[in-house]
Amino acid sequence: MSVEAVSALGLSIRVAIAATLLNALIGIPLAYVLARRTFRGRALVDLVVTLPLVLPPTVTGYYLIVLLGRRGWLGAPVYAFTGWSVAFTWYAAVIAATVMALPLLVRTARAAIESVDRELEKAAFTLGRSEWRTALEVTLPLARNGIIAGLVLAFARALGEFGATLMLAGNIPGKTTTVPLAIYTAVQTGEMGEAVVLVLALTTLSCLVLILAGRLGARAT
């Protein structure tokens, strides 16, 4: 394996892990709130979270540039104060992967939370638990399989993210070139050997993740 390939593989794994952690942090509470609360704008939140699932990744990437780019709504003030922009850094790859993976986690986890019998939560209320404690002690443990499945999907999606990453993070070798981008570059430049190695590496990694997820799921039941 070339130095570039190893670096791309390392970066991809780092990005996927970081994006999965961010997903867990944002996605699980979001899934809970969407499943169990009614509030104004719930449909809008649901729509915005789900959109990256149906939009072409380049469109999602374009929105991310509009939001976070050097001249973006959020990016411009940050750049003005710090002289730093998230665009074209490995953080950008993490953000792109997070946004693309989020709907997969939220939808799976939400369905799992919704399938938890509400009477169990009511029972916990009458036994003195607040809603917060009930979520931690009853709802989320019982939705565990679905949440794990959602996290696995999110990890796999983050590992394979291409379009949005290319838009926001670019394709800077050794810095933002993840495995999918490296494969594209290798094919474009005719380095088929390099492409095959990376393709096989990504396939193996994905298989390992799925097998691990199956094991976790089996143990949970």
Added chain:
Amino acid sequence: MRSRFSVEIKKQLPGFALDVSWTAGDGVAVLFGPSGAGKTLTLQCLAGLIAPDAGRVVVDDRVLFDAAAGINLPPQQRRVGYVFQGYALFPHLTVAGNVGFGLRDRSRHDRERRVTEVLERLDLGGLAHRRPSELSGGQRQRVALGRALAIDPALLLLDEPLSALDSPLRRALRDELRAILSGWGTAAVVVTHDFTEAYRLADRIIVYENGHVIQAAARAELLWQPASEAVARVMGLRNVLHGTVVKSTPDRIQIAWRGHTLEAVNSPTRSYLPAPDSPIAFFIRPEYVRLVRKDRRALDATHHMNQMRGTVVGDSDFGTVWSLCLRLDTPGAPAQGDFDLEVEVPHLVYEILDIERDRHWEFSIHRGSIHVLPT
């Protein structure tokens, strides 16, 4: 009856309005009525899981809800134990984990002691480390009871506690549940749509229909003096009939029905004196109609009052008893479709009297067995 709790709840839901008011004392109050009458909704309001639109709920002088005063204690602070219809045991926790779930505020030592005590009392000692999925229906019910009782509730609520069980078990557990409830002495409200269950478990029965209370009474009073035709129908009483008042006194009421004048006992306590010629509803329990044996001709008038003749037009075998549909000899349309009275006789009587072949009978009804239903 010392009143331990009083309930007054108004709640408007899409397509359903609950408007009930009742009180209960020590012991078990049963909310009885058909499905969809608002019984479970009442329990949820008592537990604080649903907020009524108006009303007041007081348990042992503690105000749990008072719309006028803006009081609505959350379920966490009500100390109301709730046994859900499907038990709602936490499937990811052991029996001990379930029973101890409401004891988080206590020290580990206290909690373990209380859990052990509750499990022992409910005969669940050996099952502490089992999961709910590994228990039988009856054991699950006891765990659900134990979980609710462990917190020393001021009030225990049970929603159709026996409906998840099959019928032989149901009967055994009904009596077991009664023993547990009286043993723990916690004031309890039980919801059921089965009258036998209601009668076995209750000290006091509150009859629900369509979001309203149509009678609240001690169980014996309800059984022998349903307050109205609506109550009689909800109780599933048979032979609910309509006649015309001939004469009424505090002790007796004469009723014209199907060409006969029936004499019924009136209850002096409820001072019900309908005017002559006014319509009146009454019911006759099928097992209290006496067939007159043909080999004993001399009828004793003190024994055989309200005599009539009729033909058996239909019979069904219920195993230990036969149910006969009798049609009176008097002309006119039968009172209940194609028959006038449903009569129940023990299997043995059916055989001795050879009712299968001999269809025409004289029968009598004691005046104490004709129950008047005030309107």
